[in-house]
Amino acid sequence: MLKRLYKDCRGPVMLEFVLSCILLIVILMGMVNVSLLLKDKLGAVAAAREAGRTYAVTLNANKASQVGYEVLSAAGISPARAQVVLTPNSPGQNLVTAEVACDSPVFLPGITALLGGAPWEKSIKVSGSAVFRYEP
Template sequence: MRLHKDERGNVILEFALVFPIFIALVLGTINFAILLNNHIVAASAARDAGRTAAVTGRLADALSKGQKILEAAGLGQGKGDVRVSGLGSRNERVTATVTYRTPVFAPGIAAFLGGKAMDNEITLEQQSSYYVEYRNRTEPDRTRPVCVGCSCSGECW
């Protein structure tokens, strides 16, 4: 009669059951950190591009500022795009939109973010909107600048 049960192989069986779950958690955590970092960078690029467009009224400066932020974080060179809309004489708001592609290597995470479950890259978007603040907005049918606050010819400042 045996008093001791043969328990050889239990550890390898437990390891085989727990290891895939552990790897999925590690990959998910790393992927979540990358997604969060890219989200913060894109939000910052949209915010700075929108703010620059609202304050200066120059589209080229706004696009350049947003693109520099994306490139510094590694989202430039085809991975990220900055667009500014509403920058015109009669619009009171400008909207900066940053569209960027980010990698997904943990299976299933893309499905939560609007992609397919097995996608290895997803496209996300960040937007920021600002009130037009540049002081002397001009309208196409006027030759003189118009004050934003009181519609005078700019003498009130």
């Protein structure tokens, strides 16, 4: 009798195990996606900050863009999926705005809808900006 009860319980237990594992895998993939997006966001912010600071010190837009791309490379973001834009006198006189935007790949379908994009996009755009004062 006891052996028969044990055999009857194996199916539902296996089903619960499989369903809970699927749920845990989806949660884990979501955490990995969000952490990769945050890594790219921090890289974009750091690149904008360094590009703006370099322009404020040297007044050389090419050198500032190059520094921005170097910081992006150090953060693991290839220049092919990123863009550094410097805008002198943008918010006001003697101010420079440095903006960095990059496409960050998304591995979990539908997570872009939670983060403000279209539901089935393969990447989401993350950006960072900084404003610096410079003396001409």
